[in-house]
Amino acid sequence: MGTGRSALLLDQFDRARELARVRLTGLGDDEYLWEPVPGCWSVRRRAEATTPGAYGPGDWVLDKGAPDIPAGEYAEVVRQAAAGMSVAKIAADWSVGTGRVEEILARSGPPEPDLAPVTTIAWRLGHLHSCLAGRWEWTFGDRRCPPRLLVDFTPYAATALERFWATADRWRAGLAAVTDAQLDTVGLSQYPSGSDPDDPFVDVVWETNVELVHHLAEIALLRDLWRARFGDA
Structure with missing residues (x-):
């Protein structure tokens, strides 16, 4: 591991990814969609979604509320x-x-x-996928596709994980090619859902890592609660 900013941020990302791969092994569809309390946000069929901001390009959408600042x-x-x-x-x-x-x-x-509402593993994984897909598109991609249309959400855990890891690896590959000067570039990411265009890219990478660690830790806790309640059932 290097000691420069890029190396440290990449190592943090890799460590979180490594821990998450272990913790997500064996995730099944029932656990993926488990709603531990009433009123959870999750991945739902478009016709069944009731949240006002639910989004996605296909038959399945990710719950989202009205715009606000948490x-x-x-x-x-x-x-x-x-x-x-x-x-x-x-x-x-x-x-x-x-x-x-x-x-x-x-x-x-x-x-x-x-x-904020309690969210399912499906929601947390879908949210992370959407975040990484959007940041890649608006940093290293064509900077055209609206973030809301980038991820085709799914009710199947194995499919969701396969797609998520592919997007995470693509984001990581983009980061590995970023120069030290680009880390200081304001607006290198033009991701429109937030302040990325006004921030040095190093802040964007750091914030993305925080988001990854934050939600993957929540997923790990939900897996612990599922195992404690249902065992191997």
């Missing part, structure tokens, strides 16, 4: 505003009104609890 991103909104980003630009990045951004900037006191 509590976990409040600190990032404050940082962006302090760095000079306009309220209008922050609002556009999150597809919310400027009033919502101003409300967050005016807050004081401890952070609010994040009331």
Whole structure:
């Protein structure tokens, strides 16, 4: 392992991927789609989806709610505003009104609890797949296809994993060719769902790694809960 920024970020990505491959071994369809509580977000047939922002190009879509800024991103909104980003630009990045951004900037006191819904393994894996596919397309690809149309979601665990790892490997190959100067390039990623066009690429890579570790850890916990409840059934 090298000690430069690129080498460290790649090693972090590889380590997360290695751990996840072990933890995802043997994932079956029932476990993949298991909803541990009522009201979960998941992968659903288009006709059965009830969330207002559910998306995907095919017969199966990924649940998504109305646009908002989750509590976990409040600190990032404050940082962006302090760095000079306009309220209008922050609002556009999150597809919310400027009033919502101003409300967050005016807050004081401890952070609010994040009331995001519980999500299935299918949802978490689909969300990660969509994120990696979108970032690859808008960094190394043609920068044309809307992120909402890049991933054909599936109710089958083996198919989802095969597609996810292929996309993860493609993203990793793109990162391996990035130069140190490109890491400092603002807007190297033009991924439209967020602040990528305004950020140095090193921040984008770091944030993508955080997202990968965050959701893969949640998937691992759901697998533990499934095993504790259902055993080998």
